[in-house]
Amino acid sequence: MNKEDFFIKQFVNDTKLIGDDGAVIGKWVYSNDAFFENVHFKKEWMSLKQIAQKAMLVNISDAIAMNAKPKYALLTVAIPKKYSQKDLKELAKGFKKVAKQFGIEIIGGDTISNIKLDISVTIISKTKKPILRSGIKKEDLLCYTGTLGTSKRDLEKLFSGKKVSKKSKFLKPKLHGEFFYKIAKYVSASMDISDGLFFELERMSKQSKVGFEFFEKIDKEVGCSGEEYELLFSFDKKYKEKIEKLAKKYDVPLTIFAKAIKGKYSCECVNHHFKD
Amino acid sequence: MNKEDFFIKQFVNDTKLIGDDGAVIGKWVYSNDAFFENVHFKKEWMSLKQIAQKAMLVNISDAIAMNAKPKYALLTVAIPKKYSQKDLKELAKGFKKVAKQFGIEIIGGDTISNIKLDISVTIISKTKKPILRSGIKKEDLLCYTGTLGTSKRDLEKLFSGKKVSKKSKFLKPKLHGEFFYKIAKYVSASMDISDGLFFELERMSKQSKVGFEFFEKIDKEVGCSGEEYELLFSFDKKYKEKIEKLAKKYDVPLTIFAKAIKGKYSCECVNHHFKD
Structure with a gap:
């Protein structure tokens, strides 16, 4: 267990409020x-x-x-x-x-x-209806907003002394509040992608007690890219069309990449914040 | 103006909530x-x-x-x-x-x-009745809890490599919540002493638009001692006896040291946190 998680673990037994x-x-x-x-x-x-x-x-x-x-x-x-x-x-x-x-x-x-x-x-x-990480039901679809991978690439550029575009999401996260507030009533669980898609999926898997069946292989360059601040969320498949329509209206790219199944998901990315 | 105050000044026009x-x-x-x-x-x-x-x-x-x-x-x-x-x-x-x-x-x-x-x-x-720094009325009495000066002395000891008592207020501030909640209904303005009595009095003077007439000279060793985390508060003199009685009951030393008058008070201590 990394030190960050170890430290947080000291507090979780005293509250139900940590973990989102x-x-x-x-x-x-x-x-x-x-x-x-x-x-x-x-x-x-x-x-x-x-x-x-x-x-x-x-x-x-x-x-x-x-x-x-x-x-x-x-x-x-x-x-x-x-x-x-x-x-x-x-x-x-x-x-x-x-x-x-x-x-x-x-x-x-x-x-x-x-x-x-x-x-x-x-x-x-x-909020009138908070959305937690723990609400994923089996058969729910999982999706994320935007394009993942650019933050990792831009961070690597910066580390090697190169410049990145002023519009880089690493410099200025692009949030999708307007869109998300509209679809919130259809969403069963959500969180933002700060440590990378795979990392957040592990957290959601733990909180919701589900595993994931991926529709296609997601590359590590995409799945382990942190600091994306895109939204990761799940919903019942009956809302798919409604959500896709609103995504189009608000010009938010949406990638539906998995469905929730019985099981457990573990991430294999390296936690960049707090290496042991 | 020190940098801390300069930075905070950038925000005060946008809100009425900063300053307590x-x-x-x-x-x-x-x-x-x-x-x-x-x-x-x-x-x-x-x-x-x-x-x-x-x-x-x-x-x-x-x-x-x-x-x-x-x-x-x-x-x-x-x-x-x-x-x-x-x-x-x-x-x-x-x-x-x-x-x-x-x-x-x-x-x-x-x-x-x-x-x-x-x-x-x-x-x-x-809280049911928040007490602000701005409530001092002319003729109100000013007082502080506890003994001031020990934190400054202990800090100097620590800086010179000496040890201080485990009971030092610098190591473990001694709070007086129980007492203060009881007398709150009599209190017109209050704050805690984190940067020193004189420094906080300047803040109160600004917020309440009053000056202070000291009953006795207060030494700089006392008035400029920061990190005391004692309470500084004001009250109408008609509550003096009630407050003193409760202070005795809760074993909280109380020093009534000034009364509020027309005017303005400026502190001459050095701000230890953020020297220019």
Whole structure:
């Protein structure tokens, strides 16, 4: 077991709320994600504005995957001493731009001085019908949005000193909130793809107690690509047409790749965040 | 203006919720504090359990100061790769011990690998009557709980390589929730003392638009001592006896040191977190 899972395991017996993209309490959903320098990004890869934007977007992605609308945010921002006022303004701009775009009010947090730029965001969202990872029924179809694989490719480019397109999903995740809120009533389980499709499927398999029968082989370049922030979800096959129609309407590529069966699924990708 | 304040200033025009120990939304209060290695503590000063405990307590202190009861917590925990499973267990123990003591459910968060141990905690609390920093009326009396100055002294000891008592408030803040919830109905404004009495008084002066007339000179060793996590609050003098009686009952030392007057108060301590 990797250290991340080992640490989280210390807490799961005391609560039923750990194990989804967010914790549901009444109509509120709470999600929290770190975005740390030299862990999730390197300074030379992105502008300060892009960094703040992505820190927000990866958290909003969790809210969307729970069928929740982000309302408020708390920011922990640890900032290097050498940052100028111009730097701080750029950083603030990134947070504010995304907040405005999604109708989020930034209500507080903590700002400290640190050796590197480390951000942690808590998003408070509202939902009428939270969608969990545990809702997959046998025979449900599994699908993901968008195109997988580009984030891995772009990350490799960045690591080897090359540039990537400004439109790269690695720099700016492309969320599909509008589409997903519309289809939410047909969805049995969902989550966002932050650690790679295969990795998330293992999590869903555990939570929903099902295995998967793949319709076609999915390449590791696609299935192990993390930081995609696409949606992974399941639905009863009777809703297939309705969902496909709405995907078309909102211009969201959809790949139906498996159905849920009796069994268990294990991923063979390497966890890039926390190697043993 | 220091960088911390400059950064926060970028956000205050977009919300009315920034500027207190927590943000109030309906009956919920959200507070968030970072607890970072080499910023708030050094590894050699405290055990992992003590570190986790303090990370929780400084956040719970915010909730209490708002007259809110902590209910849920989200933890961002960035952990060095070299930490053993035993280390992780110790760390988890600290979080869980405080959570249990205060009836808090740890509902989620994020765990990542990092070069040092950096913690950020979001506490979700419930209140019927939040107490803000802005409620001081002219002629109100100002007071603080406990003894101030020991945290500064202990911090200096630790910096010079000396040991401090296991009971040091710097290692384990002593909160006065039980007492404060009882007197809350008499309190006009409150906050906790995290950056030092004088520093917090400046914040209260700004929020409440009052100055202070001190009854006696307060030494800098006392007034500039941060990390005290004592309560600073104000009340109408007609409640003085009631409050003093309850302080005695709960064995909480109380120092009434000033009254609110027309004017403005500025602190002359150095902000230790974020020097320009």
